Amino acid sequence: MALHQLHRSIRAPSLAALAALESALSSFRISPQRAIPSGRRNASHQAQGRANGPKDGAGKRLGAKKTDGMYVVPGNILYKQRGTGRDHTIHAGVPGYVKYYTDPALHKKRKYIGVVFERGNTLPQPPNAVRRRKLGMLAYQMPLTTVQRETGDLANADLSASSDDAAIPPPVLQEQPQEARKTKTIRTRRDGELVETKLTLRPGYQWRQTNWEIARTALQSKAATSAKTYKPGDRFAAWRKRSARVAKNAERRSIGRASKGKKKSQKQAA
Amino acid sequence: MASKRPITQCLRCTGHDRIHILPIRNLMTTTSEPPPPPPPTDRSSSEDAPKQQSSTLNPFLVHTPRTERKLLATQSQYPIGSRRRRAALATSSNIPFTQLPYQCFQEARKILLEDRREKIAEIEKMRERIEKAQKEGTRQGEGEGEREHRVRSMRGRVEDLKVLADINDPLVKKRFEDGLGDMNKPIYRDLANKSWRNYKRKVLLQRITQMNVIPDILPFIDPSVSTSLVFGRKKVPHGEIVESTLSERAPSMELQCFDKGERLVTIAVVNPDVPNVEKDGFAYRCHFLASNVRISPTETGVDAATLNDESQVIIPWMAPYVQKGLQYQRHAIFILEQPQYSSSTEPPTPLDLVEIKKQARYTNRDGFKLRSFADRYRLKPVGVDLFRALWDEGTVGVMERLGVSGGDVEFKRKRVEPLPYKRLKGERFR
Structure with missing residues (x-):
């Protein structure tokens, strides 16, 4: 465009043409017409160091781990992916077959992963239909609890039953509930009396009484039961106690002063 | 009482006690109504009057610590309402709300x-x-x-x-x-409906959709009747877990409809989470079914225990029970409106219970399908409520009293065989 204007200007020079010529030639000028701007431009991007380098790290092996139709069991990883700040890996919650599907009712573009119980089943399920669910549980006869066992023993307390030990099958550890497996009772003879102490398995494989049992023993001890109960507002008791304390302190102070004085004198003497 | 004396609000703000002394501009109104009568100059209500103190103290009006103590000592009565309210009542006149002397x-x-x-x-x-x-x-x-x-x-x-x-x-x-609205009037019904839809209905919808009551028992519901559930004396919020001993007796319900007229409804309590080990799935169980229950905006209370056995109850109440180890079981209460064959002015036609009771699929608790029942009798779901049950200490006793065996059964997870390459070394060759 500048050349075109230049060509025209030869024939009919005008102010506009001269200005155009000036602007066209300005790019060929060596010495700048204007002074260099005094302001300095700082870098907006880190140019050195680690900033621009490491873009070729090792792959993180994300993506699908199971394809459509594969049989999975609970815990199997179906798809590895990263979320914001955490891992959004998808895993199976039920045994079944993997299905990749879209659900326009939930989202237009997103793809979903699901597990169906039967090979022929499809996803998503119809919105108003009964959900397909599996129980995934089995019924077991509950073992007798310790309370029931004890009461059972009491019921046939006559010694004929307990003496015939061979008739009673030994308790199988597996049949006992978890709670019973973690407790054991030791019998000790104290003052000719049989004392039962229940020990519980505490963390760190230590068998000891539970804290509340220790506390109960302390609360039921002779010292605890013989202590007078505190009555708020009992001024007479408070006065007696205070006067006893004052008297005791006075006595102690007098003794202490005497002993201190002695010591001092001994030191000086030494 | 406060309604009669709303002027107290204003008095409290200004903090002066001159309403009796200053002339009130009670004629400064341009309304065509007659001017309000002058405030009664009855100062006997004020506790400052010596006459009052000598005789009896009004528990609504005493407002100084001394008179409060005196009230307690002499009349063994406690003051009623806050001290601020009592003071306001005692020191203001009793002008009806509509006649308040403010021009604006x-x-x-x-x-x-x-x-x-x-x-x-x-x-x-x-x-x-x-x-x-x-x-x-x-x-x-x-x-x-x-x-x-x-x-x-x-x-x-x-x-x-x-x-x-x-x-x-x-x-x-x-x-x-104040809860004094007459539900026969459209305005109070409308206000009640709005307040229900504002919060409680949203909570209910959230519970029944998040806990999947809706696709599992019935395909769709648009609740228009507000429901509240009471076991014994305990109000149960929507979706709450109820103790087995508490739910042993049939609940009572409050069914509030917001459009005029009487209607007959069917009430069904269905549990969709009954375990079926053979099928490795779940089955339905009906805990209660009653038809021809009459409700209207003013008749709201329904006690499941006192309904008529012949003309209303199809399946009587059975206490919910959940065996040990199982997940919570949802017990959904559906209110289904029965069709009105005749015009709306005539009383609605009840369902024929004799015919229903002949059909085994609607009288058996186990395998009861509410979808089928609602379709067969053209019932429209209008209300829903939900409570959950879980195994607890009382369950064994509840099952014993019901005569149901299986109180000593515990459910445990079934082992899922791991994939072949995940098996332990020896396991593959067994």
């Missing part, structure tokens, strides 16, 4: 009254038009269906206008908030 207030009332008159006139006009439409029959080029639609929309407009006429009345609002 009276002007505003005037506008509201004018609006109400307009609405009532419009109602009258609409009624005339409805009557005319019914008398004259179809217009030219109008079908019978179109005429019916026209009449229906006019009736709807009348109902709207009835609400709009009273919606701005502060006294109506107060009466509703």
Whole structure:
């Protein structure tokens, strides 16, 4: 465009043409017409160091781990992916077959992963239909609890039953509930009396009484039961106690002063 | 009592006690209503009067610590209401709310009254038009269906206008908030409906959708009847877990509908989570089924224990129980409106219970399908409530009393065989 204007200007020079010529030639000028701007431009991007380098790290092996139709069991990883700040890996919650599907009712573009119980089943399920669910549980006869066992023993307390030990099958550890497996009772003879102490398995494989049992023993001890109960507002008791304390302190102070004085004198003497 | 003395609010702010002394500008109103009567100069209500102190103290009015103590000592009564309220009551006059001597207030009332008159006139006009439409029959080029639609929309407009006429009345609002609203009147029904939809219905919908009651028992519901559930004396919020001993006795319910007229409903309590080990799935169990229960905006209480065994109850109440180890079981209570075969003015036709009771699939608890029942008798779900049950210490006793075996059964997870390459070394070759 500048050349075109230049060509025209030869024939009919005008102010506009001269200005155009000036602007066209300005790019060929060596010495700048204007002074260099005094302001300095700082870098907006880190140019050195680690900033621009490491873009070729090792792959993180994300993506699908199971394809459509594969049989999975609970815990199997179906798809590895990263979320914001955490891992959004998808895993199976039920045994079944993997299905990749879209659900326009939930989202237009997103793809979903699901597990169906039967090979022929499809996803998503119809919105108003009964959900397909599996129980995934089995019924077991509950073992007798310790309370029931004890009461059972009491019921046939006559010694004929307990003496015939061979008739009673030994308790199988597996049949006992978890709670019973973690407790054991030791019998000790104290003052000719049989004392039962229940020990519980505490963390760190230590068998000891539970804290509340220790506390109960302390609360039921002779010292605890013989202590007078505190009555708020009992001024007479408070006065007696205070006067006893004052008297005791006075006595102690007098003794202490005497002993201190002695010591001092001994030191000086030494 | 506070309603009679709203002026106290104002007095409290200004903090002066001159209402009896200063002349009130009670004639400064441009309304056509008669000017309010002068405030009663009855100062005997004030506790400052020596006469009062000598005789009896009013527990509504005492407001100094000394008189409060005296009230307790002499009359062994506690003061009623806050001290601030009592003080306000004791030191203000008893002017009716509508006659409060404030010019702006009276002007505003005037506008509201004018609006109400307009609405009532419009109602009258609409009624005339409805009557005319019914008398004259179809217009030219109008079908019978179109005429019916026209009449229906006019009736709807009348109902709207009835609400709009009273919606701005502060006294109506107060009466509703005090729980004194008459549910026979459209305005109170409308206010109650709005307050229900504002919060409780949203919570209910969230519970029944998040806990999948809706696709599991019935395909769809748009609740229009508010429900609340009471076991014994305990109110159970929607979806709460209820103790097995508490739910042993049949609950009572509050079913509040918000549109006028009586209707018959069917109440069904269905548990969709009954374990079926053979099928490795779940089955339905009906814990309660009763039909022909009459409800209206004013008749709301339904006690499942006292319904008529012959004309209403199809399946009597059975206590919910959940065996140990199982997940919680949802017990959904559905309120289904029975079809009104006759016109809305006549009482609705009840369902034929003799016929229903002959059918094994609707009288057996196990495998009861509410979808099928609702389809068969053209029932429309209008209300829903939900509570959950879980194994607890009382469950064994509940099952014993019910005569159901299996109280000593515990459910445990079934082992899922791991994939072959995940198996332990020896396991593969066994």
